[in-house]
Every structure is written in C-alpha cells, then in structure tokens.
Amino acid sequence: MSLADEMFQAVMDYSPQSATMLGVPGWEDKLEDLSTDGEQVIRDRIAGLLEKAETDDTEDPVTLAVIKQQGRAIVDRIDARLIEHTVATGLDAPVNGLLMISSRLDVSERVDQFARYIGQAGQRVRDSDRRPLRRHLEVGVKRMESVLAAPVQEWEGDHSAEIRTAIAGFRDVLTSIEDGRGDDKPGLCWLPEGERNYTNLARxxxxxxxxxxxxxRLGKDLIASLREEYAEIGSRVWGTSDVPEIFHRLRTELLWDNEEQMVENALGAIARAEAEAPNWFGRMPRNACQVRAVEEAEQRTSAIAFYQPGSLDGTRPGTYWLNPLGATERSRTLSEVTAFHEAVPGHHYQFSIAAELDVHNVRKFAFIEAYLEGWGLYTERLADEMGLYSSEEQRLGMLGLDAMRAGRLVVDTGLHAFGWTRQQAVDYLRENTVMPEPEINAEIDRYIESPGQALAYMVGRLEIQRIRSEAETKMGDRFDVRAFHDLVVGSGAVPLSTLDQIVTAWADAP
Structure with missing residues (x-):
C-alpha cells in the first residue's frame, strides 16, 4: 500500500461522516471513536505516516504536499481537544453535527453506533479541564431538548430508544457543568496551550x-478599503456615500417578500452562471446542481446556505441548500453572491470537477479549506467579472460578504490570539459589516467553536488572486483565463503554496 493510500485511509477513518458527505464509498457503516484512547490511536497512526512522508521519494510532489497538510491538520485538531468544549449548534459540535447530517444522508448502516458516539462525546466534555462557554452549554441543552421533544425521525429506525437515552445523557452532562466560561474569556488563548493550538490551527x-x-492587521486594512467601494456603489444606488447610512439601509431595506421569491432568485442566478460559464471555463462538471430548501426540522440550527457534493456515480446531484427561515427579514442583496459562491461557479464546480480527476483519492477528496473556501470567495468577485450580478444592489451584496470575510480575520484572531471578549467581537462586526444582529451573534459563536476556520476564506481568495495576477503579468497575451480556471479547479484541493508552484510552472512553460 502506498503512502497516499495509507493517508487517505487514515483521513477517512478519522471522519467517516465526511467521507459519506463527500460521496466516498466504503465508510457508510463507520462512526469515529471519540474516546481519548480512540483519538490517540488515530493520532499515532497519522503521526507515523507524517514521519514516513519526510523521507518518501515515491509520491509526486503535489500528492506529497497534500499528504503532509492533511496529516498535520488532523494531528493539530486532535491536540487542540476541540471536541471537549464544542457543544453548541455548528457542524463541528460532534453531537449536533451528527444529528444535522442524519436527515440529509443515509445513516442506516451506522445508526447502531450513534448511542456509543454520543456517550463518548458526553464523557469527553464531562471529564475535560477545558470548559465550554456558559452560553454554549445553554444552547446545547436547548438543542438536545428540542430533539427529544420532536417526533421520532425515520432515520432513527429500531435504535430510537437507545439514541434518545444517549441524547438525554448528553443533555444531562451539559446541564451538570456549573463552571462554564463566561463571555469575557471565549477564545483559545484562555485555555491550556491555547495560543500554541491556535497558531497551529491558523497555519x-x-x-x-x-x-x-x-x-x-490584514483584516483591518481590507475593511478600510471596502468602505471606499461601499461609498462608490452607494452613491449610485441611493445617492449617498455615507457608509453608516448605506449600512443602515442594507440592513433594513431590500428584504424578501416571501420564501419562494428567495428560492426563485437563486435558481435564476445559477442559470445565468451556467449559461456564461463556457466563456470562463474550458471544463464543465458532469454532475448537475440542484437547489433545495432545508427541511423544516433543521431550519433553526442550519446555516443560511451551504453546498453538499453529489455522489461519485452521479446518482445524487450536487445540492445547493437554502434555509428559508426568516426570509422576509433577510436582505435579498446576498442571494446572488451566495449562489455563485456555494453553487456555480463556486463549490459545485470545485467539488464536482475534483471528483472527476484522475488523481489519487487523497488529492481528489482533500479538504483544504484555504483552497476550497478561497475558491468560493474568489468566484464571488469572478462573478462580477463575468457580468452575472443583476443589479448594483446585488453588487452591494458582494461587498457585504467581502466585509464579513475581512471582519473574520480581525475577529477570529481577536478572540483566540488577543483575548477579546465576545462583546468586542460582536461590536466590531456590527460597526464594520451589514450583518443583522442575529447573524452577527451566530457568526461569533461559530468562530468561538471553530477556531481558525474563518481565516481560510479571505486568505485563500487573496492568494488565488495574487497567483492569477502574477501569471497574467508573466504571460501577457498568452494568458488564457479559461485555462487558468481549469488548472485551479483541475488540480484538486492543494495547499496554496503548492497551487502557486503549479500555476508558476504552467506560466513558465514555453
């Protein structure tokens, strides 16, 4: 078995649910071991592979770079012991994440392991010296109680009683913790080895x-430059360059009339993108992209929008999920930019084309967020180049998401490296983005529970833009944007430094 084979097996064993979400067969009957001993086994296994990678001369350089990045990322996540204080509503919260995917994927072959998994998560939280935030404990308790109060779901099958007993036990663990952290100490820097862990996660x-x-500092500089763009477009849309007034109007005007209108707009945006894409891409994904509304039972804990890759055999198309909850209180300016990011030409092209590549699975299914989310954010600005935004109002939505991602750089580092309070983070996003108050609070709680992840978006986009700019300068008239995009999405997920090397070699070729 090659080193690439071994690492791919280890990565999928570390997160069998992710394997199923990515459409990788062979892990449908597995659920990871969350115990301390179980995590140590997988950590030791991956650390051993990383040692072998340092002297390996059999793998090609790109594959070797992916192997090292994937292995280091898992080791660092295990060392940070995030599952011991991640208990609220995000996908990274083990119990909530498991419950969220159960209504979207076939879990019939692993549902018999749910009670064990939930029990292990509770034991890790109960026995840890790293306490969750008090507010996240309260959120987690409410989430578990809502599940227990709901009718039995079809996916629970014959294991409903034991699963619900385990959920009740997890709720009781959260309820029993009386020394949860306050909002004044939400970041990793307040936990043992937190600064080192955060530096590793950021890397x-x-x-x-x-x-x-x-x-x-990068985030603050970007926020300042975005204000100039707001003023420019705002003067054309509303006749004002006053940024606070523009922010106010974006928060309170241009809202959806109903849920159906939101879905229809997303369908229209994706259709325009698919029609224009051949002028910007030489390669189109074989797998289709569908738009679906999040099931009502999951709406209160689901993200506003997200993408789920299709299956390898094409029987399940890629899916752009929209959460219609509170549509009439949401700005319609965010609809098109989000569709371009999550669906076409964003994550749908990225994941679908990667799945078609003739490369090792360790590359085909690598989850390298700076590349993945960087591409998604890159396509938001690419859509402007492509002429896809239907109005200046929709371009303001593009700036709105830009500001959110720039703000993430400031807030995520503020919380986890510089000791910011939760309120400091809330205040910064309130002042520098057009996000409504509920979304700001949800975002901040996400950053607290998923330290470092929010950094990937803007850093990835800036690197892809830099790499493209340097290739354009070097190649001049030889530069072909279609070939560039095919190269980026056709390389699969790679570290940004590796992507730079790939594009540089292409640009230098005669």
Whole structure:
C-alpha cells in the first residue's frame, strides 16, 4: 500500500461522516471513536505516516504536499481537544453535527453506533479541564431538548430508544457543568496551550505562514478599503456615500417578500452562471446542481446556505441548500453572491470537477479549506467579472460578504490570539459589516467553536488572486483565463503554496 493510500485511509477513518458527505464509498457503516484512547490511536497512526512522508521519494510532489497538510491538520485538531468544549449548534459540535447530517444522508448502516458516539462525546466534555462557554452549554441543552421533544425521525429506525437515552445523557452532562466560561474569556488563548493550538490551527486553515498578528492587521486594512467601494456603489444606488447610512439601509431595506421569491432568485442566478460559464471555463462538471430548501426540522440550527457534493456515480446531484427561515427579514442583496459562491461557479464546480480527476483519492477528496473556501470567495468577485450580478444592489451584496470575510480575520484572531471578549467581537462586526444582529451573534459563536476556520476564506481568495495576477503579468497575451480556471479547479484541493508552484510552472512553460 502506498503512502497516499495509507493517508487517505487514515483521513477517512478519522471522519467517516465526511467521507459519506463527500460521496466516498466504503465508510457508510463507520462512526469515529471519540474516546481519548480512540483519538490517540488515530493520532499515532497519522503521526507515523507524517514521519514516513519526510523521507518518501515515491509520491509526486503535489500528492506529497497534500499528504503532509492533511496529516498535520488532523494531528493539530486532535491536540487542540476541540471536541471537549464544542457543544453548541455548528457542524463541528460532534453531537449536533451528527444529528444535522442524519436527515440529509443515509445513516442506516451506522445508526447502531450513534448511542456509543454520543456517550463518548458526553464523557469527553464531562471529564475535560477545558470548559465550554456558559452560553454554549445553554444552547446545547436547548438543542438536545428540542430533539427529544420532536417526533421520532425515520432515520432513527429500531435504535430510537437507545439514541434518545444517549441524547438525554448528553443533555444531562451539559446541564451538570456549573463552571462554564463566561463571555469575557471565549477564545483559545484562555485555555491550556491555547495560543500554541491556535497558531497551529491558523497555519492549517490558511496553509500559509501568516501569523495571527499579520492576519489581524490584514483584516483591518481590507475593511478600510471596502468602505471606499461601499461609498462608490452607494452613491449610485441611493445617492449617498455615507457608509453608516448605506449600512443602515442594507440592513433594513431590500428584504424578501416571501420564501419562494428567495428560492426563485437563486435558481435564476445559477442559470445565468451556467449559461456564461463556457466563456470562463474550458471544463464543465458532469454532475448537475440542484437547489433545495432545508427541511423544516433543521431550519433553526442550519446555516443560511451551504453546498453538499453529489455522489461519485452521479446518482445524487450536487445540492445547493437554502434555509428559508426568516426570509422576509433577510436582505435579498446576498442571494446572488451566495449562489455563485456555494453553487456555480463556486463549490459545485470545485467539488464536482475534483471528483472527476484522475488523481489519487487523497488529492481528489482533500479538504483544504484555504483552497476550497478561497475558491468560493474568489468566484464571488469572478462573478462580477463575468457580468452575472443583476443589479448594483446585488453588487452591494458582494461587498457585504467581502466585509464579513475581512471582519473574520480581525475577529477570529481577536478572540483566540488577543483575548477579546465576545462583546468586542460582536461590536466590531456590527460597526464594520451589514450583518443583522442575529447573524452577527451566530457568526461569533461559530468562530468561538471553530477556531481558525474563518481565516481560510479571505486568505485563500487573496492568494488565488495574487497567483492569477502574477501569471497574467508573466504571460501577457498568452494568458488564457479559461485555462487558468481549469488548472485551479483541475488540480484538486492543494495547499496554496503548492497551487502557486503549479500555476508558476504552467506560466513558465514555453
């Protein structure tokens, strides 16, 4: 078995649910071991593979770079012991994440392991010296109680009684913790070895050597430059360049009339993108992209929108999920930019084309967020180049998401490296983005429970833009944007430094 084979097996064993979500067969009957001993086994296994990678001369350089990045990221996540204080509503919260995917994927072959998994998660939280935030304990308790109060779901099958007993036990663990952290100490820097863990996670999520301090300053610089763009477009849309007034109007005007209108707009945006894409891409994904509304039972804990890759055999298309909850209170300016990011030409092209590549599975299914989310954010601006936004109002939505991602650099590092309180983070996003208050609070709680992940988006986009700009300068008239995009999405997920090397070799070729 090659090193690539071994690492791919280890990565999928580390997160069998992710394998199923990515459409990789062979892990449908598995659920990871969350116990301390279980995690140590997989950590030791991956650490051994990383040692072998240092002297390996059999794998090609790109595959070897992916192997190292994937292995280091898992080791760092295990070392950070995040599952011991991640208990609220995100996908990274083990119990909530398991419950969320159960209504979207076939879990029949692993449902018999749910009670064991939930029990292990509870034991890790109960026995840890790293306490969750008090507010996240309260959220987690409410989430478990809502599940227990709901009718039995079809996916629970014959294991409903034992699963619900385990959920009740997890709720009781959360209820029993009386020394949860307050909002004044939400970041990793307040936990044992937190600063080191955050530095490692920031490196893994960005695949760069940028320090938390550099990322913090970068975010602030971007926020300042975005205000100039707001003023420019705002003067055309509303006749004002006053940024606070533009922010206010974006928060309170241009809202959806109903849920159906939101879905129809997304369908229209994706259709325009698919029609224009051949002028910007030489390769189209074989798998289709469908738009679906999040099931009502999951709406209160689901993200506003997200993409789920299709299956390898094409029987399940890629799916752009929209959460219609509270549609009439949401700005319609965010509809098109989100569709371009999550669906076409964003994650749908990225995941679907990667799944078609003739490369090793360790590359085909690598989850390198700086590349993945960087591409998604890159396509938001690419859509502007492509002429896809239907109005200046929709371009304001593009700026709105830009500001959110720039703000993430400031807030994520503020929380986890510089000791910010939760309120400091809320205040910063309130002042510098057009996000409504409920979304700001949800985002901040996400950053607290998924340290470093929010850094991937803007860093990834800036690196892809830099790589493209340097290739354009070097190649001049020889530069072909279609070939560039095919190269980026056709390389599969790779560290940004590796993507730079791939594009540089292409640009230097005669």
């Amino acid at each position: 893994d999520y960005t695949t760069t050597t940028r320090t938390p301090d550099e990322l913090h």
